[in-house]
Amino acid sequence: MHEGGLVGFRGLSLLLQHRALTERLDAIEGAIGACQTADLTDREMALRLLPLLRGFAQALPEHFAAEASSMVALLRESSDDEFARTLEQLDSEHPRLLAVFEGSVTQLAGYLGSAHAAPHASFEHAMTEILTAVAEFRDHEAREDALFLR
Numbered sequence: 001m002h003e004g005g006l007v008g009f010r011g012l013s014l015l016l017q018h019r020a021l022t023e024r025l026d027a028i029e030g031a032i033g034a035c036q037t038a039d040l041t042d043r044e045m046a047l048r049l050l051p052l053l054r055g056f057a058q059a060l061p062e063h064f065a066a067e068a069s070s071m072v073a074l075l076r077e078s079s080d081d082e083f084a085r086t087l088e089q090l091d092s093e094h095p096r097l098l099a100v101f102e103g104s105v106t107q108l109a110g111y112l113g114s115a116h117a118a119p120h121a122s123f124e125h126a127m128t129e130i131l132t133a134v135a136e137f138r139d140h141e142a143r144e145d146a147l148f149l150r
């Protein structure tokens with residue numbers, strides 16, 4: 001960063017994407033909480049959650065691609081080994097995060113009978129898996145935010 005440069009400017013569009021993704025994660029967690037207290041059937045819960053989760057999963061490939069291209073530029077400019085290692089670690093987490101959320105979409109769709117894959121776990125377990133994935137994603141994004149704003 002040159003003197004007088006705007007701190008975190010390069011990461012700005014990514015940070016805005018993070019805000020949108022975080023809002024959707026809030027909505028997903030809120031829906032799970034509301035469903036659990038509203039005494040809905042599994043199918044009713046799946047109907048409420050699936051669009052929220054599907055929209056989130058569908059946004060991930062574009063978000064990860066934007067981060068990957070930003071990473072290439074950052075690595076080109078930086079000679080900080082620790083920074084490069086952290087960036088590469090974050091990038092390496094993307095395929096698994098995508099697989100986890102896409103898997104949850106497939107599983108929820110199974111509860112609606114609209115997917116080829118039948119549900120293989122209890123619905124409560126599926127909800128726990130989603131909440132774990134949400135927490136993991138939040139942690140991933142927080143580490144990115146810290147890096148982009150250095």
Ligand SMILES: [Fe+2]
Nearest residue numbers: 067090140144
């Ligand atoms: Fe990321």
Ligand SMILES: [Fe+2]
Nearest residue numbers: 018067141144
């Ligand atoms: Fe991100």
